[in-house]
Amino acid sequence: MNTAFLYALVGVGLFSLGLYALIVHAHLxxxxxxxxxxxxxxxxxxxxxxRRSRDAPPDAVPQAMVITGIVVAxxxxxxxxxxxxxxxGETGRAELPDxxxx
Amino acid sequence: xxxxxxxxxxxxxxxGLGLLWVAWRTLACxxxxxxxxxxxxxxxxxxxxxxxxxxxxxALAEAAIGAGVTGALLMxxxxxxxxxxxxxxSAGQLGSEGSDAxxxxxxxxxxxxxxxxxxxxxxxxLPPEAVGLxxxxxxxxxxxxxSNPVTAVLLNFRGYDTLLEMVVLxxxxxxxxxxxxxxxxxxxxxxxxxxxxxxxxxPVLILVAAYLLWVGAHAPGGAFQAGSVLGAAGLLxxxxxxxxxxxxxxxxxxxxxVAGPGTFVAVAVVTLLTxxxxxxxxPKHAGTLILILEATxxxxxxxxxxxxxxxxxxxxxQELR
Numbered sequence: 370m371n372t373a374f375l376y377a378l379v380g381v382g383l384f385s386l387g388l389y390a391l392i393v394h395a396h397l398x399x400x401x402x403x404x405x406x407x408x409x410x411x412x413x414x415x416x417x418x419x420r421r422s423r424d425a426p427p428d429a430v431p432q433a434m435v436i437t438g439i440v441v442a443x444x445x446x447x448x449x450x451x452x453x454x455x456x457x458g459e460t461g462r463a464e465l466p467d468x469x470x471x
Numbered sequence: 472x473x474x475x476x477x478x479x480x481x482x483x484x485x486x487g488l489g490l491l492w493v494a495w496r497t498l499a500c501x502x503x504x505x506x507x508x509x510x511x512x513x514x515x516x517x518x519x520x521x522x523x524x525x526x527x528x529x530a531l532a533e534a535a536i537g538a539g540v541t542g543a544l545l546m547x548x549x550x551x552x553x554x555x556x557x558x559x560x561s562a563g564q565l566g567s568e569g570s571d572a573x574x575x576x577x578x579x580x581x582x583x584x585x586x587x588x589x590x591x592x593x594x595x596x597l598p599p600e601a602v603g604l605x606x607x608x609x610x611x612x613x614x615x616x617x618s619n620p621v622t623a624v625l626l627n628f629r630g631y632d633t634l635l636e637m638v639v640l641x642x643x644x645x646x647x648x649x650x651x652x653x654x655x656x657x658x659x660x661x662x663x664x665x666x667x668x669x670x671x672x673x674p675v676l677i678l679v680a681a682y683l684l685w686v687g688a689h690a691p692g693g694a695f696q697a698g699s700v701l702g703a704a705g706l707l708x709x710x711x712x713x714x715x716x717x718x719x720x721x722x723x724x725x726x727x728x729v730a731g732p733g734t735f736v737a738v739a740v741v742t743l744l745t746x747x748x749x750x751x752x753x754p755k756h757a758g759t760l761i762l763i764l765e766a767t768x769x770x771x772x773x774x775x776x777x778x779x780x781x782x783x784x785x786x787x788x789q790e791l792r
Contacts, residue, residue, distance in 0.1 A: 372483045376524060379487040383494050385587035390498035392579045398503055398549060402510055405541065406494050407726050409517055410476070412529075416592070420524050421601040427525040428603035429620035431628060437636045440772070441775035443536050443544070447779035450548040452648045454654070454782065458554055461677050464664045 376417035382409030395464045401446060404406040410443045485525060489514050507545045514538025527691035528621040531683070535699035540776050543706050547780060551654055574648045616757025617688040625693065628759045630750035633694075634739060637768060640775050644728065653783040669711035676704035684769050688758070694765040699773025705777025719734040720785040727780065731771025735764060 388405030391400055412435045418429040459465040495517060498510040514537035521530035608620050610630065615623035625633050661669070680701040687693030715724065738760060739750050747753070752760050780784075 371599075372480070372523070374594065375483055375487055376520060378591055379490055379520075381587055381590040382491045383595060384489065384590065385583050385616050386494050386498065388586060389579050390582040392582065393576060396499070396503070398545070398552070399498065399506070402506060402545070402715055403498055405510070406498060406513070408495075408636055409513070409537070413517075416524050416526055417520070418594070418597065419601050419603050419665050421597075421599060424619075425601075425603070426609060428601070428605040428751055429608050430604045430625045430629070432526045432621050433527055433624040434632065435526075435529050435663065436625065436693075439529070439536050439630055440636060440699075441605065441639050441777070444640045444779065445540050447542055447544050448643045448646045450544055451650050451782055454548060454551055454555070458555055461556075 370423070371423060373417045373420040373423070376420075377414050380410040380413030382416060383407070384412065385410075396457070397463045397465065398450075401449050401453065403443065404448060404449075408438070412438055486516065486520055486523065490520065494574060503549055504546075507542060508589060511538050511542035512547065514542065528619075531696040532689060535703060536776075539703050540699055540706065540780075543710075544780060547782065551782070557749065561741065566679055596662075600780070609777025614754040614757070615691065615758075616752060616754065616761050619687060619689050619691065621691070622687050622693045622761070622765075625695075626764055627750075627752060630735075630764075631739075633768070634732070634735045634750070637771065640772065641728065641732050644775050644778055645787070647779055647782065648784045651783045653781045653786045665711050666779055669707045669713075673704045673708055676700055676707070680704070681771060687765065690763070694768040695772065696770040697765075699776060701769060702776025705773060706780050709777060709780055715785065724774065724778070724785070727770055727774040729771070731768040734767040735786055738764060 387405075387410060389401045390403035394400060394403065399453050406422070415431045416435055419428040451467055456465075458464075493509055497506050500506050500509065514533055517537060518530040518534040518601040521527070521533055537613055538636055555560065575624045608624065611628070612618060612620060615627045617623050617626070680697040683695060683700060684690075684697035687697070742751055743749050
């Protein structure tokens with residue numbers, strides 16, 4: 370096992386932590402943070418796995434896709450935050466309605 | 472050699488554990504403001520991890536966007552959320568920001584463990600050697616027009632990815648604009664420190680963006696990194712209370728927003744009509760075409776990121792006739 374696998378496993382850990390937080394937290398800002406952490410985990414797995422063979426030069430294709438992914442993530446985050454503010458302005462709560470309580 | 476290897480191993484292990492710990496604190500800590508500050512720290516640790524994985528281009532993008540712009544967007548959203556909550560006098564709801572995980576919920580923990588174990592097992596059962604396109608890229612780098620492989624992939628070999636990515640950024644801004652106008656900030660004048668800092672840093676950031684754009688042809692850098700640094704300059708000016716004049720937010724702003732995707736589509740159509748494939752550049756002109764595409768993309772990415780920060784259409788936006 371080399372360092373690439375170490376970072377790939379950290380990526381899996383980040384994805385799982387983000388998924389857990391996405392499920393248990395009701396506040397939408399926390400959910401948006403959780404999705405961002407999940408995304409970072411996915412990016413880390415993608416690049417780390419391409420770096421498994423240390424002798425070859427780094428593969429530029431996954432790196433380019435992750436750079437694209439980071440920009441897409443920030444635009445999605447901005448849209449999600451605006452939607453959250455709209456929802457909070459309409460309902461007074463930055464949370465989605467809970468089926469069990471209604 | 473052994474000692475260096477051991478040190479690097481220790482560093483990697485500590486960095487990995489640090490990433491997981493900061494991510495956990497980001498998501499679990501009771502105060503949302505603290506969570507966002509920790510998220511910015513998380514982004515900077517991620518940038519270190521990218522450097523360790525021989526990906527300096529991603530490290531630059533992560534530091535500028537993941538840590539910088541996303542952090543600023545989250546902070547602004549939290550400030551607006553708290554302002555609207557205090558306006559309605561619903562002080563009790565501030566409590567709902569707290570960590571609301573119910574400890575009795577064991578099902579998510581089981582899901583967490585099953586997902587982590589399954590993905591970890593899948594990773595470790597992969598063959599030790601990666602099959603990639605690294606050799607393929609190295610063999611064709613001399614016809615790409617640039618000598619940085621990541622820029623070659625982004626702008627030449629897989630140019631359509633970048634074209635579609637520019638469109639995603641543009642559509643996200645359309646979504647934000649269609650949800651309403653810019654949210655009025657409280658009339659708080661910036662302190663002297665922020666005001667002075669913004670005046671000094673904004674020109675420096677614009678210069679850094681131009682440098683990153685130029686250097687991207689042969690070293691880590693490029694349109695995305697330059698665009699996000701440009702966007703950061705815009706954010707800083709907006710934070711210091713600057714707002715674009717009304718005559719700038721009508722046509723000039725819209726032109727800057729569509730310059731990147733528009734130029735990309737125009738080049739794609741021209742390459743298609745001149746007999747080549749979509750976005751296949753003739754090797755002789757590839758370098759020039761890439762520089763033009765990157766320059767307009769940088770402008771559009773920077774302006775879009777700054778416009779996203781406003782959280783809606785600019786206030787003095789006049790309807791176009």
